[in-house]
Amino acid sequence: MTMFVPDSGRLLQAAVDYLDADLLPALDGYHRFHLRVCVNALRIVARELAQSEALEQSEQQRLERLLGHEGSVADLNSELTDRIAGSDLPLETPDLTEHLRATLRDALAINNPGWIE
Numbered sequence: 212m213t214m215f216v217p218d219s220g221r222l223l224q225a226a227v228d229y230l231d232a233d234l235l236p237a238l239d240g241y242h243r244f245h246l247r248v249c250v251n252a253l254r255i256v257a258r259e260l261a262q263s264e265a266l267e268q269s270e271q272q273r274l275e276r277l278l279g280h281e282g283s284v285a286d287l288n289s290e291l292t293d294r295i296a297g298s299d300l301p302l303e304t305p306d307l308t309e310h311l312r313a314t315l316r317d318a319l320a321i322n323n324p325g326w327i328e
Contacts, residue, residue, distance in 0.1 A: 220260055274291060277291070
């Protein structure tokens, strides 16, 4: 992309800032509520754009260590759930609990970082 076009993260942040700081205070009732929902959704999208690649790589590395082979995140997660459900991978398996906690923490970092505390 040309250097004269702001990146998508900056554009998204500018839109969110305008909606939240300038437009939201001018609204009430139904429209205020729905604008707040829209602002929250856009903030989630912004965090996902900024963080998802690194978080997915981290998840893939954890899954590969846990399952002992390489694969896509989707395939590895499918295998993990099948192995847990089939009792091939008990919850006491070393690193499983840490992987599940890290995966949840990463999801919350995008969805609602305030819940992490």
